[in-house]
Amino acid sequence: MEVRRGTKYARAPIRRAKQRPSGIMARRKPDPASHLAGELAVKLTAFVVRAFLCALGASPALAQSVPLVVQDAWIRGAPGADVAAAYLSVHNVTATPVTISSVSSPTAAHVMIHETSVENGQSRMRPHERLVVPAGQTVKLQPGGVHGMLQGLKRPLTVGEQVPLVLVLAGGSTVQVTATVRPLNAE
Numbered sequence: 001m002e003v004r005r006g007t008k009y010a011r012a013p014i015r016r017a018k019q020r021p022s023g024i025m026a027r028r029k030p031d032p033a034s035h036l037a038g039e040l041a042v043k044l045t046a047f048v049v050r051a052f053l054c055a056l057g058a059s060p061a062l063a064q065s066v067p068l069v070v071q072d073a074w075i076r077g078a079p080g081a082d083v084a085a086a087y088l089s090v091h092n093v094t095a096t097p098v099t100i101s102s103v104s105s106p107t108a109a110h111v112m113i114h115e116t117s118v119e120n121g122q123s124r125m126r127p128h129e130r131l132v133v134p135a136g137q138t139v140k141l142q143p144g145g146v147h148g149m150l151q152g153l154k155r156p157l158t159v160g161e162q163v164p165l166v167l168v169l170a171g172g173s174t175v176q177v178t179a180t181v182r183p184l185n186a187e
Ligand SMILES: [Cu+2]
Pocket: 085, 114, 115, 125, 147, 148, 149
């Protein structure tokens, strides 16, 4: 379908007169018009494929294959700091445990999974290797407990903005999350 459209475009009379005077050599030269049309066809094809994939993404069949449902994702904005804690509630909708092996964000150099604990009256944070969400259960990352630690923020965060987070699952699949930045004193 696209190829035919491209051919029509290439046959535009003025272009053809300019680019193809006569003779075999002239014909062998790449015709800029048909090259453009070819590019257009490729772009159109890519667009159609993307539109098709989007339609698939909206279908319930594919939605079911996402094992985790994330809610209440937010980040505590700390003005002037290049780190920020991220909290969220993650529900495993499947019948098998799901492991979150790492977290990333385009807004931070890296994101660590941390756990806050109180030792001798002092609050400490330590790395928490991976996070297992048991089958059918909800795990909450919340202040005072497990959280995602954005480190090396690439720009200051403003209250109310949406920050993308990516949960990387054991096995390599990912879950996209959008976290809202809340003020320093949010709970
Ligand atoms: Cu932390």
